[in-house]
Amino acid sequence: MRNSKFIIAAICLSALAGCMQTDGGRAMVGAGAGALIADATDNNVLTGAALGAGAGALCDDAGICRRAY
Numbered sequence: 001m002r003n004s005k006f007i008i009a010a011i012c013l014s015a016l017a018g019c020m021q022t023d024g025g026r027a028m029v030g031a032g033a034g035a036l037i038a039d040a041t042d043n044n045v046l047t048g049a050a051l052g053a054g055a056g057a058l059c060d061d062a063g064i065c066r067r068a069y
Contacts (some may be wrong), residue, residue, distance in 0.1 A: 023057045030056020 034052020035045045 020049035023060065026059060027053040028056070030054070030059075 006062070031049040033051035034048040034055070036048075038045045038048025053056070
């Protein structure tokens, strides 16, 4: 049950990362999501946060979280 709460929170934070306006905002949300996922899967939280921050900062450049107007 403990893991499912963290996974649900991580999914919500990941969805929120796409709504952030700046790379810094997306990086912060990505770091939080990465840390939660790493903790829920019994991995290194710092590594998860670093990977999440990188993914959040670069998702706009990769075209994953661009807004379609």
